[in-house]
Amino acid sequence: MKTTYMATLRYLVSIIILLLIWKAMVVVFSLPAYILPPPDMVIATLFKESELFFRAFLYTISNTLIGGALGVLLGIFLAMFLAYSKSARWIIEPYLMIFQSFPRESLFPLFLVWLGFGIGPKIMNSFLLSFFPVAVLVLNALINVDDRYIKLMKSWYASKREEFIYCRLPYAVPQIVSAVKVGLPLALIGAVLGEFLGGSEGLGYLIISSGAQFRVDRIFASITILAMIGLSFLAIIQLIQNIFLKKYYF
Amino acid sequence: MLKIDKLVVGYPTKTLLVIKNLSIKSGEIVALIGKSGCGKSTLFSTIAGHIDTIDGGFFLDGENDISYIKGNVALTLQGFPLFHWLTVEENLRLATKIKNSKNIDFNTVLKSFNAQHIAHVYPRQLSGGEKCRASLAQAILTKPSLLMLDEPFTGLDTITKNSISQNIFSFTKKNNTSVIMITHDIHDAVSYAHKIIVLGQKDSDSLSEIIKIFDSREDNVYESIISILEKEYK
Numbered sequence: 136m137k138t139t140y141m142a143t144l145r146y147l148v149s150i151i152i153l154l155l156i157w158k159a160m161v162v163v164f165s166l167p168a169y170i171l172p173p174p175d176m177v178i179a180t181l182f183k184e185s186e187l188f189f190r191a192f193l194y195t196i197s198n199t200l201i202g203g204a205l206g207v208l209l210g211i212f213l214a215m216f217l218a219y220s221k222s223a224r225w226i227i228e229p230y231l232m233i234f235q236s237f238p239r240e241s242l243f244p245l246f247l248v249w250l251g252f253g254i255g256p257k258i259m260n261s262f263l264l265s266f267f268p269v270a271v272l273v274l275n276a277l278i279n280v281d282d283r284y285i286k287l288m289k290s291w292y293a294s295k296r297e298e299f300i301y302c303r304l305p306y307a308v309p310q311i312v313s314a315v316k317v318g319l320p321l322a323l324i325g326a327v328l329g330e331f332l333g334g335s336e337g338l339g340y341l342i343i344s345s346g347a348q349f350r351v352d353r354i355f356a357s358i359t360i361l362a363m364i365g366l367s368f369l370a371i372i373q374l375i376q377n378i379f380l381k382k383y384y385f
Numbered sequence: 386m387l388k389i390d391k392l393v394v395g396y397p398t399k400t401l402l403v404i405k406n407l408s409i410k411s412g413e414i415v416a417l418i419g420k421s422g423c424g425k426s427t428l429f430s431t432i433a434g435h436i437d438t439i440d441g442g443f444f445l446d447g448e449n450d451i452s453y454i455k456g457n458v459a460l461t462l463q464g465f466p467l468f469h470w471l472t473v474e475e476n477l478r479l480a481t482k483i484k485n486s487k488n489i490d491f492n493t494v495l496k497s498f499n500a501q502h503i504a505h506v507y508p509r510q511l512s513g514g515e516k517c518r519a520s521l522a523q524a525i526l527t528k529p530s531l532l533m534l535d536e537p538f539t540g541l542d543t544i545t546k547n548s549i550s551q552n553i554f555s556f557t558k559k560n561n562t563s564v565i566m567i568t569h570d571i572h573d574a575v576s577y578a579h580k581i582i583v584l585g586q587k588d589s590d591s592l593s594e595i596i597k598i599f600d601s602r603e604d605n606v607y608e609s610i611i612s613i614l615e616k617e618y619k
Contacts, residue, residue: 281466283462283463283464283466284466284468286462286466287462287466287467287468288483289433289435290433290435290459290460290462291480291483291484292434292455292483292484293483297483301468301479301483302468305468305470306468306470308470383469383470383507384469384470
């Protein structure tokens with residue numbers, strides 16, 4: 136618990152320092168609001184236009200959660216399947232590596248053509264950005280189990296299924312949680328990129344449209360919300376790690 | 386009782402180990418000694434059923450059926466691995482679950498290794514000696530007729546080693562369990578084993594085989610083993 140409080144305090148102090156530097160820069164260099172609005176103005180905008188931001192937040196978070204949940208869950212399931220079946224791994228693993236090795240964002244125009252301008256391409260982008268890293272990380276975790284544990288299972292003449300359920304899977308749990316920690320922020324990036332490139336709603340769209348109107352305060356307010364979403368994802372996963380995994384693994 | 390008859394292990398293209406004839410009586414303790422790569426672990430894994438033989442085989446209590454062997458051979462591994470996400474007792478329960486053994490009194494087994502106090506402790510909180518006790522308790526749960534120990538006393542201080550060895554060998558004596566123990570320590574081999582098997586290669590690139598079998602009560606056994614090993618290391 137003490138560690139959690141310290142971590143929270145550390146983040147709060149960092150944010151306060153950042154806001155102070157930000158404010159000082161605006162005052163010292165007399166920067167106009169259309170270049171760099173002061174933090175208090177950004178906070179005021181957040182409250183003043185809360186309805187607009189809330190609608191954008193809901194749109195982005197729902198796309199992120201749908202795409203991210205699909206990406207993370209299917210990534211974990213695919214990795215489990217590939218770790219279990221060597222022949223399936225032999226066939227499918229190259230595809231994982233191919234899709235992992237190029238910027239998947241470049242596929243977005245295709246999704247626009249295939250799925251239109253609605254939520255489809257955003258969810259797809261969010262899914263693809265989170266799916267492959269999660270699948271690769273979880274697959275590695277399930278394959279690279281400490282050799283002594285595999286020998287221990289063999290010494291009990293465990294079946295392949297038993298080895299998977301009682302050894303590989305529990306061994307990989309901390310890495311699976313870490314993979315989720317990587318996957319969910321990527322899902323958020325995927326959703327926002329989707330809104331940048333072909334949307335009319337969401338925080339990504341709000342950033343692009345505000346830029347065109349020189350509403351830099353709105354851009355910063357949107358970025359603040361996105362940062363809070365990303366941090367919340369990390370905090371929730373960290374909490375899961377602290378509550379459930381600490382006892383068993385650390 | 387373990388009887389090995391013309392056992393050949395290796396790949397189709399290369400033979401690694403040949404044991405022409407070897408028998409280990411019930412309750413007998415046998416130490417396997419030899420330089421690294423001499424085939425100790427290969428023989429160990431073959432008897433455990435993890436490596437297929439090219440030719441010949443072995444009989445445990447007169448049986449060579451793999452399911453009988455699986456049910457009656459137990460082994461501990463170097464470093465005494467225990468699943469770190471399970472407590473000692475959960476580790477023991479998992480072993481019995483996988484080995485399909487029923488009616489095990491975990492407390493009695495842990496007590497026989499003075500390990501009842503660590504039943505609910507996670508392995509990362511254990512000392513080397515406690516890990517060794519937990520691993521041994523896990524191995525003897527099913528009262529095997531052959532217990533195989535891979536470097537069981539490595540890294541233990543003398544007091545802990547004596548205490549643990551007493552626990553093991555009083556169990557094996559009581560249950561008439563045969564023991565095969567891999568060790569690099571000739572003192573341990575002479576102190577604990579009835580028979581000492583020196584494995585090695587008769588010439589530099591030949592296959593591994595038994596160089597000599599010693600009775601640990603023989604005179605000058607320590608010196609004799611040393612002189613063979615010195616030739617092996619040259």
